[in-house]
Amino acid sequence: MIKPDDWKPIEVAALEPAALGAVTATGSTLVVAGPGTGKTELLGQRAAFLLQTGRCAYPRRILAISFKRDAASNLRERVEKRCGRALARQLDSYTFDAFAKQLLDRFWRALPNHLALSGMYKIGxxxxxxxxxxxxxxxxxxxxxxxxxxxxxxxxxxxxxxxxxxxxxxxxxxxxxxxxxxxxxxxxxxxxxxxxxxxxxxxxxxxxxxxxTFPQIGILAAAAITANPMIRTALRATYSHVFLDEFQDTTSVQYALVAAMFEGSETVLTAVGDTKQRIMGWAGARQDVFEAFEQDFLSVASAHGRLSLTKNYRSNERIVAILNILKARLAPEEPDFVAVRKAPDLPDEEICSVLVADHENAEAEAVAKLVAEAIADGTDPRVIGLLVRQRAPEWEERLRDAFDRESVTLRNEDRDVGGATIQELMTEAYSRFLLDLLEFCSRKYGGTLWSAAMDHFAAAEGIEIDDDETAERALATRVDKFHTENRIDPRVKPEPDEVRARIGAIEECVGLDRLRSLAPQYATGDFFESIRKASADFLIECAEATTSWSDAIDRFRGIGQVPLLTITKSKGLEYDLVVLLGLNDDQWWSFDRNTDEGHSVFFVAASRARERLLMTRTSRDRNRKIEEIFDLLRAANVPERRV
Known part of the structure; x- marks a missing residue:
């Protein structure tokens, strides 16, 4: 155990003072963390500090709640890297929906009589x-x-x-x-x-x-807790600390659930978010959630207070300067971001500019050409992000021929593949399990995927192997047997029937019940079956478009493909090159209905960029509704270029 005063940040040179204050705080904290300021790292260091110093001592635990499944799993992995698996077992990292569902599944019998539930229900x-x-x-x-x-x-x-x-x-x-x-x-x-x-x-x-629905599950879970103080007491005894990620997107239902559990308790909450990135108002995000948190959790003497992070570790100094102009419109009272990295040795107009084409076909040709040039210069296609405000399928259709002519593969991450979008499928526990094991079986000796296979089998079987050599040896024997019996020749083209057979072999070996246990959202309803079907359908599609198992697996994962996705779905992601397509009134038709949210959406898009930020429009576009955005770009000295 490390004394709190002796603890140092792990695997980072240093944290800015506000971040270190949030990491070591003894009371509840609201952290205003803009894009690129290292929110996940802050929470990972916070967990390491609490666990390594005994501030969160066994058997008490840390509850971390995120909005997206990949964010929840990323935080879990970050904590494991920072303080090891043994301590990381004290972290419960969930999405809001998964945690609310777990609560209702445990405590449905405590619902008031007029809300009685039989126990078994489906997600509708x-x-x-x-x-x-x-x-x-x-x-x-x-x-x-x-x-x-x-x-x-x-x-x-x-x-x-x-x-x-x-x-x-x-x-x-x-x-x-x-x-x-x-x-x-x-x-x-x-x-x-x-x-x-x-x-x-x-x-x-x-x-x-x-x-x-998940919102209904949330209000039912809150009702069970509010009606039964013993449940609330048990939750407070379990969790000494709570992390709330992407706090600006918290809905009233979600906030009420958190308040029902922890308001007025000694549990220490760390909420991390950014009002400038509040783009989920349409989904019920509570507009005054920061003020509510300050009133409910920071008004007590033990609270640490509100902190702001300013260092931007993602974007280079030229892009950060532009972000500061955009920030001044959204939150003029907040301090400016401070760039950590220099801009690349390029003319300013190649780092950030608006590309103006004569018509839509010329726009598509220009985008395909600049993407192809970036790839030829050594940029990985996966770190090029094509962002759109809406209607990604229409953009896919518009860009496809131009990208084909440049021999660049375009991937619409928003495309539905039978019950889930491609982007969602990549974060699903079942899909990741399936693809990792298929790739494992395509390697002669397993290689680096041996550890991943061991982890997957251990998770599915619900066993801990870190401190049990006997259990680890027994599991290794089963994994080796599975690998031997299910070898795949990576050079052979997989036919649809073989794809289904390979998936069936994995499911039979592991067991559907165990696979269903990989994620809380699989427990009831037909969601698990939807993910199974979507995974199989998409893998078959990838197999039909390639000539080998190896290529089919890579295609499923998106390797060598340029992602196209909506700005909303890009939250939490970053790209070396961002191309924001269609900066016009048609794409941004709702901008004047809620200009604050419109500016936040644009801010989110711009802040995804690490090295270059390019935007496109045509000379025929109308831009009256979004004239405010062009005013800000002019204030930031962002030029327009004819293409």
Whole structure:
């Protein structure tokens, strides 16, 4: 055990003072961390400090909550690297949805009687869907007249009901956000949209089997905790520290769950986020979540307070200068970012500029040409990011021929491959397990994938091998037997039937129940089956497009391909070269509806770039709605270039 005063950051030269303060804080902290400031590293160092100094001493644990599955797994891996597996076992790293589901699965019996659940439920889609919403409104209005069914139940539970005209006045988007205004313990619905959400929840609860969305799971979990102080006490006794990542995107439902568990407790919370990157308002992100956290968790004497990180380790100094101009529009009160890296030895217009083409075909040709030149100069295709505001499939179609002529492979990460997007598939535990084992079997001696195979089998079987040599030897024998019996010739082209057979062999060896246990979201409903199908379908597609197992596996992983994705899906990623496509009113049609969020979306896109940031438009584009963005680019001395 290391004394707190003797502890030093691990595998980094130094942390900026604010970061070190957050890492070693004894009380709750709100860390404002802009792009490239090292949020994951900060949380990894924070976990190492707590575990190595005994501030979080066994049997107590650290709870880390992220928004994306890859962020949750990345943090877990970072903590293992910083302090070893033995200590890292005290970290529980989940997504919000996975953690809420785990809570409900454990404590559903504690729900109040009027919210009773049979235990077994499926993860369903939000009901009604957009196309059925009008009929849903009509059915609610009819039921209001007779106080019947789920509508009558909701009215009785709330002691009142909305007027018919109020129900008709709620649009679908407002209805979708209504779950954020619904509290189940005590039961309150602060809007007509929330009343309608209560009706939908009741319908889901009485279905056979019950069907729930993740926001509904969140409010039910919060209700079980609020109604039963013993559960709250147990959670507080378990978790001495909590990490909240990407805090700016926290919804009201998610914040209420955190508050139900830890508000007023001695548990120390570290929330890390950036209001400048708040781009999930459409999904219910709470606008005042920073202020709420300060009021609920930082107003006590033991709190450490609010800190701001300023060092940008990602982008070079030229791009950081541009980000500071954009930041001044979003958060003028915050300090400027400080660049850590020099700009490359290139003319300014090659580091950052707006490329103006005569028409769409010329735009596509120019983008394909500059990407091909970057690859020829040694840039890995995977560190080139083509970002779009929306409609990625249309951009894929527009760019495909030009990229084919340059012999560059384009990969639309937003493409649905049968139940999941390609990007989502790459982060799924099942898909990663499957591809790692297939690649393992294609290697004569396993090579570096031997350790990955051991880890995968250990996780699936739920065994710990680090401190048990007997268990490790037994597992190694099973893994070696699996490798011997399932060898793949990497040079042979896989046919669809063989792909299915290989997947079946892995599933039979490991067991579907064990594979289902790899992730909480696989436990109920049909999500696991969707991921199985999407993984198989996409691998078959990759096999048909290549000439060998080796190439098919690489294609599945995206090796040698240039990713195309929406700005929203690029959160948390970074690229040496970012090309922001379609800087025009058509792509940014909703900009003037919410200019703050529009500026945040643009800020997120620009801040993905490490070395070069290029934007495109055509001379025929309309730019009236986004004139503010062009004003900022001019203020940052970003030139336009004809291509």
């Amino acid at each position: 889609r939000a009901q009604p869907p957009r196309q059925g919403y009008g009929q849903f409104q009509l059915s609610v209005v009819d039921a209001l007249k007779t106080a019947s069914g789920s509508v009558g139940w909701a009215a009785q539970m709330l002691g009142g009901q909305p007027q018919e005209h109020a129900v008709h006045a709620v649009g679908f988007d407002e209805y979708s956000r209504g779950v954020q205004a619904l509290c189940l313990e005590p039961l309150t619905a602060s809007s007509t949209a929330a009343f309608l959400q209560l009706v939908a929840l009741r319908e889901g609860l009485i279905a056979s089997p019950p069907s729930l």
